[in-house]
Amino acid sequence: MFYYLHYCFLFIELIFSFMSEINLKKLSEELGLSISSVSKALHDSYEISTETKKRVLAMAEKLNYQPNPFARGLRKNKSNTIAVVIPEIANNFFSLVIDGIQLVAQQKEYHVLTYLTHEDYINEVSTINHLQCGRVDGVLISLCGETASVDHLINLQHTGVPIIFFDRIPETMECSTVTTDDYESSFKATEHLMLAGCKKIAFLCVSRFLSITQKRMLGYQAALQKYKIAFDPKLIIQCNNDNISNQAILKKLLSRKVRPDGIFASVEKLAISTYYVCNDLKIKIPQQLKIISFSNLRTASLLSPSLTTITQPAFEIGKESAELLFRMIKKKNLGGYMNKIVLQSSLIERNSTVK
Amino acid sequence: MFYYLHYCFLFIELIFSFMSEINLKKLSEELGLSISSVSKALHDSYEISTETKKRVLAMAEKLNYQPNPFARGLRKNKSNTIAVVIPEIANNFFSLVIDGIQLVAQQKEYHVLTYLTHEDYINEVSTINHLQCGRVDGVLISLCGETASVDHLINLQHTGVPIIFFDRIPETMECSTVTTDDYESSFKATEHLMLAGCKKIAFLCVSRFLSITQKRMLGYQAALQKYKIAFDPKLIIQCNNDNISNQAILKKLLSRKVRPDGIFASVEKLAISTYYVCNDLKIKIPQQLKIISFSNLRTASLLSPSLTTITQPAFEIGKESAELLFRMIKKKNLGGYMNKIVLQSSLIERNSTVK
């Protein structure tokens, strides 16, 4: 009977030895030092002798001591964490951006929280509001297509959290941004279509209010103007986030009596939908319709026909954004001087726009 | 002079009102209650009168009070956060999985930390070790291709952190997993190639030691056996994580005197590399070489030729994994009963395997 009890206790002890997180207290008991001394030793404080430091480091290593992030966060009012807020993740552009962000964050020993808004304004507001309590030291965000007011972001900025906007940025707010040369590359894209013979170029977009949509549309319009082609509002096609409904919209567009002879898709998914619709309607690309698109598709050159793209340096956008954010975090720059970084996209000609 | 000073103070106050996080103390002062009463009121404790609760709730709402996650985490020893550890993010499969995970996490009001191992074992170990300090309440992981020992994961499990493995799981460890019917679908894939006339089918993989590689190879071998085709080890092509070097490997393979007439790519990127190499070597798909691949490429049917795929239910894998994890977190299931969930992939025939 007693033996069983004994084993039982042994077992419980075993469980507890598994479960027990080693903290400064345990470490200090093990070393015969005070908690404060151990803490200081681990921080390489001048107050601790070299010998003691060695002992402490060795024991910490041996017991695999990891400081409790919550205790540390509470005390230092620092989370060592950043938030990334994006519309969607199953998207070549955004997943590449995250790749870049993660690279930098890992170097800086920072943790990355990811939030998806699914292009829903309510989600964005709620996410941002949940970030006002010191959970993160900084925020990287690309606005959702529905974003009307930026009050939630201004509030967050006012609480002292550094924010970097990338790609989809707010127009009415003083802030740091990382973008690409949307106007110029859209100008080039449109020009490219016209040089390939297009006269009626449709501009496909997801949300009119998005900064990228506006800038890309301006580039499109400027190019039209250069080639003395009248701007036709009917060729601005507003799509949304649902592929099925987008295909219906595009089907309608490509079944018009006066069908466009060129498509400029301001986001990748609309080009893909266009391809599907063309397959469906037996419209030949590029003979009957030329297509160019903003895209980070790795298979662009394997499509039938290969797709001419404007490719944004997505990975670099992530990298630059993160680096800028960490600079702001370090400097505790509370919005005095705002940075604006602009990277260059590249136009890659392929068969979908061949003359 | 005094006026200026006055304004200066006003300004400083403004700054502080911006910066100051509202906490229980401020809230309690505002309400003329004690900190503990406010805390209890916010938790709807029976000790607090209905009227007081209303007052507290109203004030908390008004001042947009958000409890400090670090204080709460420290006190309750709970993070309301999970970790997702994956080899890479710029990958259709993994980004879809994350999409599914995020969906569930958002419902449960959990935060999601993402870590990338870049198929590097050292990274994986270091990441997992950094998760031993209570930073997260649970871990979702897909092993990196290099993972040799799983000691780091066993250690983590021993500290009481629930872990779910998805897709790439360990073979030598008792654990909960979410996978797909890799053996069966690989069997079908190989059979599909043989029914299309292939006799020499190469099997492309990234890491031989990965669970998915092994299961998929077994399915491949079983199908060969069924059709009385001798297994040829020279047709097992071990690639890696670098597209350039993979293309070199594949170029060599497809330049052999006895060239394979079928390719079974166990991961998407190898199929894409194969397409590039075929373009380069002017090998016609499917006439000279048929290709099937595990893939979540949304443009598979737009490729030239369209790619026959085995498509894993990536989003559902993420969803199921997260749901399973949350069940374990709730039950504080310390590894008594391990769950094994297997979902079905689907073979989608397209032109790359047409007879």
Added chain:
DNA sequence: GTATTTTACGAAATCATTTTCGTCTATTTT
């Protein structure tokens, strides 16, 4: 030899929250 400084460490406050344990008043029970 005394005074001062340096060295090396410990005690305790602090961060914001949760939670246990009192405590006081008002009400009910006996």
Added chain:
DNA sequence: AAAATAGACGAAAATGATTTCGTAAAATAC
């Protein structure tokens, strides 16, 4: 009317790490 109890709240401990301050002992200065 005295005793017990319920209702509503506050004080304080506890969570784990950091940091300020205090203090012995040892080393140095005068």
